[in-house]
Amino acid sequence: MASAVLLLLQLLLLTSLVSASHHWGGTTSFTYKGRNPDGTVKMSLRTRDTYDNCYYYHYWYCYGSNCGYANTRVRSQIDTSTNTPSYENSWCETETVETWTLPSDKPFNLRSASCCWISTRNSVSNWNFDSHMDFGMRSDTRQPNKSPDIAIVPFLRVPQNCPRTYRLAAFDPDGDRVRCRYGNQQGYECDNCHLPSGFQLDQDSCTLRYQYTNSDYRIFGFEMVIEDYARGTIDLFYSDGSSVRKYPLPSRMKRQAYTTAPPTTTSNPWWWWQTTTAPTTTSNPWWWWQTTPAPTTTTTTTPTTSNPWWWWQTTTVPTTRQSVSSTPLSKQPLQFSFLVDPPVPSCQEGLYLPKFVAPTPSHGARITAEVNKEVEIRVKATAAYSSIQNIIFSGPTNVTKHRDTNNDFVIRWTPAEDDLGEQYPICFVVESVSGSSAYQSEMRCVLVEIQRHQIEATVTCTESTMKVEVDKTSFFGLTEDHLRLSDPSNTICSLRRHSNSSHIVAIVPLNECGTQIEEDDDYLIFKNEITTGSDDPNALITRKHLVEARFYCQYPKRGNVTLNFKVHRKNVTVWEKGFGTFTYQFEFYQSNQFRAMFSPNSYPLEYNVGDRIYMQLDASSSVNNTEMFVESCRAAPYDNPNYHSTYSIIENGCNVDPTLQIHSTPNDREFRFSIEAFKFIGLHDQVYISCTVMMCEAGNPNTRCSRGCSNSTMHNFRNKREAVIESGKHFVSQGPLRLKREADPRGGSAVNLNLNLVFVAGCLLAAVGMVCGVIIYKTKTSRVKYQPLPADEN
Structure with missing residues (x-):
């Protein structure tokens, strides 16, 4: 015992x-x-x-x-x-x-x-x-x-x-x-x-x-x-x-x-x-x-x-x-x-050992941040014979790490009031795995310096728009006439629409004006920027590329349902020099007769697998002798042209989807087509059809419209004094569409293996209960100056 x-x-x-x-x-x-x-x-x-x-x-x-x-x-x-x-x-x-x-x-x-x-x-x-x-x-x-x-x-x-x-x-x-x-x-x-x-x-x-x-x-x-x-x-x-x-x-x-x-x-x-x-x-x-x-x-x-x-x-x-x-x-x-x-079989970076690539900051880089404004450090690494798995880092309290759908890592931190005037190092390495072996990249460290406000702005996020208001004094005397959004081609993207005597004001749709979309495990992030535009070429001075004010809205993802963009999309009106004002309309029809259009109140539209989806694009213009050309059409879970994981229906004017049919139209400003309905892989049950369209001078053999299906990257370069023969490219979309679900006697949803549209994408937007709006200011004449600006939640 x-x-x-x-x-x-x-x-x-x-x-x-x-x-x-x-x-x-x-x-x-x-x-x-x-x-x-x-x-x-x-x-x-x-x-x-x-x-x-x-x-x-x-x-x-x-x-x-x-x-x-x-x-x-x-x-x-x-x-x-x-x-x-x-x-x-x-x-x-x-x-x-x-x-x-x-x-x-x-x-x-x-x-x-x-x-x-x-x-x-x-x-x-x-x-x-x-x-x-x-x-x-x-x-x-x-x-x-x-x-x-x-x-x-x-x-x-x-x-x-x-x-x-x-x-x-x-x-x-x-x-x-x-x-x-x-x-x-x-x-x-x-x-x-x-x-x-x-x-x-x-x-x-x-x-x-x-x-x-x-x-x-x-x-x-x-x-x-x-x-x-x-x-x-x-x-x-x-x-x-x-x-x-x-x-x-x-x-x-x-x-x-x-x-x-x-x-x-x-x-x-x-x-x-x-x-x-x-x-x-x-x-x-x-x-x-x-x-x-x-x-x-x-x-x-x-x-x-x-x-x-x-x-x-x-x-x-x-x-x-x-x-x-x-x-x-x-x-x-x-x-x-x-x-x-x-x-390891090879010590060369980029094979087994992860190798840092752009936009990863260099070791010792100094990044400027502001109090109560989120700073973002993007890290990307590649490895040919191992799988990028994780990023490990060390930094100040409340620093977080995220991974987006492009396998990039994002380190985010919001300095507090007590951090003003201080500087904090953040170090990181990326890890990859191959079988039971794990590998690390080199270690890099950056220094985040917290300074006072350099630009005064407010960002308000809603279910379908971003509203940014920037104090004009923050732009060193620049006005809305000197500034533009990423893509100002649509008239709703003009900064003149809402700006006033004291503030530059932009109300930006989440699917317009060049808005970029990023996705990680937790959030959908919509980004745009206000930057200087082109000045008069005959002027003695220029204000081009002086400043950028980058802003974004961040939406949490929950489940596979979206409250955003559930309604029928409105027409897109565009003004361009040489073409005046013209309007694009994108609608879904009930049959190949293209007579009965689905009511806007019936969206999201529901289809069975194998049903044919009939669509029509048309353009109305105040200028005669014009024609419309559809360069591309894609399917995506979000109503945004910059979302990366998309399925191509038409690409470079060429038919891609095997079920695609082009239907005859009475004039050159209409385009009718149809495809068979599909089912998503996974739980994603909604989709938007988005197309890139443009207007051209009818009958001119030198236009993009005349070339039709072409993978050529050639563009028409013309002198400013020559007549304009084609417009820029414009984004139009419609949806959402939803697959009708049938009961599965085994307790699950029916799965049809004869799919002609296979699409993999991230989860859809959830209720916008927590929305974050941020603006990042950058002077292009400095090395590294990124400062997030105030965030207002809607």
């Missing part, structure tokens, strides 16, 4: 030890947030923690002579993934944002330590984070000192035989020199203070290079430290009247790269000048087991007079300055997990 109890205790202990192995890595950052009325300092502490689940977090405590306390704590999930080593189920990264009160702007130290890392091949067991921060007023920027913005994805992996370079995210707001070194103070910065074999670290460029090592099912635990040094000699001034001089890192201390960590020193560390007696804390969480005292140090601060904090602006420098040679301004931990996988 005793032996059985002992065995049970041993099993429980083993289970406890295994479950305790949960740490994957993390980092921290500090932000100065001003002063309280009593003179104390407000600070924001952001920590990113990665564990094997989403409910653990790092507990930070202060030690030293300037210890403060946390006032609030908010935790949120950033990202999670199941592509992990075989012995792990998943990892989860969270961010904890804490507000702290510090007694003064003097330097301080924060520490976090506990057990245990997940199983590592380089014998890292306990995790140790040690940070140092200094909010002293800088003599070069005349602002409180700032720490570097650092980030990395929590989990990196590479095949054994593929050398790869990782450029770590280390952006310094003050322009300081950032150094990324490996931890060298055992028990404070690291547990195993040696860079793993097979890697090389360039400290000055913060570049980690994987060279070669054998694969293993366990990960490497990386324990790094990020420090920043002034590029020249500067002074830091404090509110108590004291100061400290900081020197740049001498060239003799510069280490380009090393493959093993330097030996641990027994002398005092770089922050030796601070008193570091760790305070006793009683609020430690259950998993905080370490009680390692802070290292013993000496204090060398010389008492000073009570000069005010702004005393440094005077020309007389006091003699009571504290001097420390070549010490960093701040120190932050950076820990992450790295897995070396079995070899």
